[in-house]
Amino acid sequence: MSNNNDGWIHLANAKNQKAESWDFKKDKEISGRFLEMREVTMKKGFSAGKVRKVYSLQQPDGKLISVWGTAFLDSRMADIPLGNDVKIIYLGKEFNQETGRSIHNFDIFYREPRSLKQ
Numbered sequence: 827m828s829n830n831n832d833g834w835i836h837l838a839n840a841k842n843q844k845a846e847s848w849d850f851k852k853d854k855e856i857s858g859r860f861l862e863m864r865e866v867t868m869k870k871g872f873s874a875g876k877v878r879k880v881y882s883l884q885q886p887d888g889k890l891i892s893v894w895g896t897a898f899l900d901s902r903m904a905d906i907p908l909g910n911d912v913k914i915i916y917l918g919k920e921f922n923q924e925t926g927r928s929i930h931n932f933d934i935f936y937r938e939p940r941s942l943k944q
Contacts, residue, residue, distance in 0.1 A: 845882060847891070847892045847893075850932075856885075858883030859911055860907075860909065861884050866878050879895035881895065896929070897929070899932060909939055910938060911938070913934070918930075918931060919931070
């Protein structure tokens with residue numbers, strides 16, 4: 827990934843970098859610059875043929891992390907403009923009284939972008 831003396835990171839290089847997926851059960855919190863949302867059609871397993879959203883976050887060190895959407899995350903991330911800084915905290919699995927199902931619950935925060943070098 828290239829950057830110049832002013833700290834600017836070339837977005838084309840960032841988007842072409844291979845990202846690893848966030849394991850929210852292992853690392854309870856993640857934060858980074860919200861670069862993109864894409865939709866992926868699942869090819870295997872019980873989700874085959876279903877479309878899932880994947881969010882790309884760039885961490886301060888330049889590393890890209892993919893965050894796979896859940897119904898809860900998707901509904902919250904829809905309100906966050908691209909380019910903002912995002913922090914997601916996994917709160918655990920909880921029972922949803924309205925749906926009668928268990929969900930993965932998250933706290934989600936965002937703010938205007940700041941320097942990636944903080």
